[in-house]
Amino acid sequence: GCGGSSTTSSDAKEIKVGGNLELTGGVATFGNSVANGVKLAFKEVNAAGGVLGKQLVFIAADNKSEPSESTNAITKLITKDKVVAVIGAVASTNTLAAVQVAQDNKIPLITPTSTNPRVTVENGKVREWVFRSCFIDPFQGSVMANFASKSLNAKTAAIYTDNSSDYSKGLTEVFEQTFTKNGGKIVAKEAFLQKDQDFKAALTKIKAANPDVIFIPAYYEEVGKIVKQARELGITVPLLGADGWDSPKLVEIAGAAALNNVYFSNHYSPEDKDPRVVKFVEAYKKEYGQVPDALAALGYDAAMLLVDAIKRAGSAEPAKIKDALAQTKNLQLVSGVISLDANHNPVKSAAIIELKDGKQIFKEKINP
Amino acid sequence: MLKLDNISVYYGAIHALKGISVEVKEGEIVTLIGANGAGKSTTLRTISGLLKPRAGQILFEGKNIAGLPAQDIVKMGISQVPEGRRIFANMTVLENLELGAYTRKDSAGIAADLEKVFARFPRLAERRSQIAGTLSGGEQQMLAIGRALMSRPRLLLLDEPSMGLAPLLVKEIFAIIKEINASGTTILLVEQNAHMALSIAHQAYVLETGRITLAGKAADLAQSEAVRKAYLGG
Amino acid sequence: MTILGMNAKRKTDLVSLAACLGLYAAVQAMIEFDIIGSFWLLNIILICINIILAVSLNLINGFTGQFSIGHAGFMAVGAYLSAVLTVKFQVPFILAILAGAVAAGVLGFVIGLPTLRLSGDYLAIATLGLGEIIRITILNIPYVGGASGFMGIPRYTSFTWVFWAMVFTVFVIKNLINSSHGRACISIRENEIAAEAMGVDTTRYKVLAFTIGAAFAGIAGALFSHYFYIAHPASFTFMKSFDILTMVVLGGLGSLTGSITAAILLTFVSAALAGYPEWRMVIYSLLLIALMLYRPQGLFGNKELSLKVFGKLRGGGVRGTAQDN
Amino acid sequence: MALLKTTKLTKVFGGLRAVSNVNLEIHPGELVGLIGPNGAGKTTVFNLLTGVYEPTEGEIEFDGKSVVGLRPFQITQRGIARTFQNIRLFADLTVLDNVKIAYHFHVRYGLVESILRLGRYWQEEAEIEAKALRFLEIFQLADKKDEIAKNLSYGEQRRLEIARALAAQPKLLLLDEPAAGMNPQETQQLMEMIRWIRRQFNLTILLIEHDMSLVMGVCERIYVLDYGSVIAHGTPQEIKTNPRVIEAYLGEEVH
């Protein structure tokens, strides 16, 4: 059968896929969500007979949310477990620590969530073996900046960045550029670090600068506390964010009342009535007993992107998978319809979501 | 009152006491003399419950106390002035003395005994709120004895109480020991200063590398040729 | 020590050197013939780097008795400075490593001088703080990538580099320990007041041990960043310092062979558990607790392994301090 | 000229004048005793002489030069070595290593030489070992050279402390209660030993002791401290009969 042509997988009945994920350490929540998404996808595919008649096996390795461990994890997956492709890592930094290993060993790598542009492109050159299934920072950053100046008529803005994350810094940069280009002014730039608990000092400073809106490109755990503490300090202006805000936890942490007058961009909305989304949310709830966040959806999508490529390649050989991945066109996924561009980045739409009394309201959809 | 019967104690592989038997009768002063490393301190620490004998019995008023935890033995009325004083250096003199009465509940009695100790050692009264660690060596020794008395022991174990004391104080300490004994406390005294020890004790034991080699009336031992040669400097 | 003793010591030096060469040749051959895959190679490289870290921290903690837990900070200095030199200034690797070592050593000296006046737990928290200050400072320098880390570092580190760097480290520290200078360090650990009274300039030797330890941590850092393509502040947190400290304590404070064994053991355990991510840290922590309960003085206490045989052969005393191996 | 001279040496702790206007003068080769009741300030005087404490007031001249403000190791290097009232050995090291450390500041080979083990390293290490062993022999500890120091008996530990102090090759040796914890027999042996080392090494010795047989037996001159001040000073015979000393310290005449 086709298995014979595979040089890396010795077992003809299986296709091994690696996951280089943040299962412990600082951003373990995201790593675990992605892992859940991937596992669900593989389970569904396997239940339907697998790909090319073979079962998918997912081997997750923990990178402890640390770059050097990420190098370590992907090396193990490729050389010891002999996987044909790797999904991960979640954080851009950790993915960047893994891309060279994928390149060197000629194994395709798909990151479901790393939005930093440098992941797929280095010094203007595309990394042949590296792909991603989420949109990149510039897109989200400019979406929110345009939303602020056009829909909210903001003239001044403050930015509160998570300094330990490339994602947050990338969004900050693009937001600032776009917002300034639109004629706005950034009146305060503050930063915090992951796992911080108390934000009142910086928020007090931001409050004193009196901005029209505050952009907080960060993940929900910290965002929840920031929003809560901001409102407690009497900051009433609109708060803007990005896909990192998407989690039911946000409402629990910040409280529904604090979350009025906030907007964020996202890959998908679980409230979306699109049948794909509904089906995914149902299946995920059944499997894990909770509503999937965006990371779970992105993990699921990355897995499906890979499955699609293997199908089209008609082989589980890494080189063929890579070629098929590069040619992905109009693939229907949970987070939208994607095509990969020349830089291996997906072209897909973003949703802007408003929260009202804790409920997500689909505000507008923005196409690239 | 106290009877050690064939006690053996080990430190890991070191056999420190090789089956010793000692008897202390109520109201007596019994002294234990011997060279460095003979096992004198080990004997006292075993009686106090800091060490557990591997073999043998320790009978205190008929009850076997071998292997009981130290705090229970203190409650039964045995108190020790340990070698090297072991005062609580980070606490005040007064607090050290109060800790001596830890097992007691009668606050009036404690207060009275405190005054007695201060009367006996006026230097301690002067320094009652000094941090004990900054006392001089001799002052610390007085504190250690005073602290042991605070538990109103029936049997007092003294490990080299004269070490590091000025001659005047050595005499004083021995006088105090006699006085404590006269007021009804039985005493087991370990001493390097064999002259003095033999002069106040009723009974004496000589310990040599973990074995009792001589025993008898203190006055007799003081006259013994062997003892004079080995421990009294000729 | 007789002339005979001296010859015997020299002989053991030569024997050890030969053993190192043999080990090197064997491993290198296995790499060439692909018997050791890149996963295990990576772990062998990590083991060597961890040995450098553990042995150098042992000089400070185990031999000199200064409770320091900021080693990751010095490692970071070596990692970043060497990377800047190779990436931005195209400096040869060996010079970059040396520069990393010197910079870490100088920093160790400058901050050691005032800090080492502290003792015990106060020193521990101060060194932990210093490590964090170094890390946070790096985090705030955009030139080296800030919180995103410094990327695009070429992979210059190979087995050859780490192996000989490790041999060099162990050699230097072992010889230092077995000299009067080493005894001065050890005497500080044993009793600082008595050491002063014996004419040992305790400040000088504390700072010396700290500086040398920091410099070797710098070397380890340089080798580290040139293997993993990236230098990132998250790799140098206080948890990393704890990891190194764990190796030192587990091996035995004041035992070089202990540090080496523990570094191998813990790195290996970590690698072996990589396949069970949910359970990995739980098992690791249970193992750590069990080992400490079983051998509180560390695997080897303050004794050296393998020396019994050599020690008996040359009739030398092998108790207490580090001896030749 | 005096080897050691203190003028108006004073140390105040909080409100306590532990040492007060003490003038000592010790000449080369002398064996001098320092006695006094507990808490008189004897150990504090040693601590001042060796730089552990800085004097509140007063001057300390050693070998014609002031040593006030020097750190303890510098004073040791100038030639004053001491033992401690509470034994301070390097408890986990071997007996031999304990003594070797005292040679440290006489070592001439440098760091690089010790790392590369150049010629001088071997030669000096051999010398140190030989000399250390000789001291251990003098103090009858040679057969215990590989024993861990803390496993020695109390008396042996005291001897090791003296051996270690001597190995630093001082001009002035300060002994703080060397006979504490020894029985009369052992004390006599110690006395012999002190006499012998003084002759052998041309030492000057200042010693604190409460054992009058030792002090009166070996000292040529004695200073008596009480409440931080010198209350008497003279030959053993003079001291024994000095009424102030008897009252404050001896209790009755000693023979």
Next chain:
Amino acid sequence: MEFSSFSQQLGQQLINGISLGSIYALIALGYTMVYGIIRLINFAHGDIYMLGAYAGFFATTVFKWPFIPSLVFAMAVAAAAGIIIERAAYRPLRHAPKIAVLITAIGISLLLEYGGILLVTPQPRTFPAVFPAELYHFGGLVVNNQQIVILTVSLILMVVLTYVVNRTKVGKAMRAVSYDTDAARLMGIDVDRIISVTFAIGSSLAAAAGVLVGVYYNSIDPLMGIMPGLKAFVAAVLGGIGIIPGAMLGGIIMGIIEALVSGFISSTFRDAAAFAILIIILLFKPSGLLGKNVREKV
């Protein structure tokens, strides 16, 4: 920046700092107490704090208990955990080198963190509003009732603990044990029991902190103890470790430093500044602000 806005900002930052500092103080009290008695940097303290927060969380969400019973429950659970940990992991090492116990403590800390992840997932949980926030405004300055409660609780605990350790019999026994266990035994003190009591008290204090902070920040997760644990330890050292009022003082100072650095310099240098100030203070006061600089008597 005009003056009135500056002084108002300063005022708000001081409020922020004191409230953050009182959280550090609350955790540091238990830390310092355990250290004071057994000279152990109990790195697991921050994780007991986490454990307490979860116990409180389950009491309020699963048993639906009101606030006070939940708090007591959390403290009891943590006390039990503290006693068990001491028995199983620290007591066998009573005579071992200190640093071995430290490594064991790190092991326990990792075990609680990752065992916690295994049991309750790494996802953060949110505390139900058992004790809702109310805001008070004073001419532009904002304070909330939770901040006041935390500050008050830590002040009261400081006074109570200081009294217990310095004045009561059990406190004196604790200090005696901390200095010399054998001598303490000779006084008739049951050393093991005193250490158990110490751990129980220290751990229940951590749990109280965990619940209060859980309510205040409204979010708990298995790794929540790491940073506050470290910060509280720094605070304890800053004030003089082992000294109870020192923990309070150290905590408040840390909080104020962090707030001022974040507010007027840059929040990214906040932790570095806190450590730098710690080191500078230690260089001048090597045993912390309230620590007595007792040199060993020679």
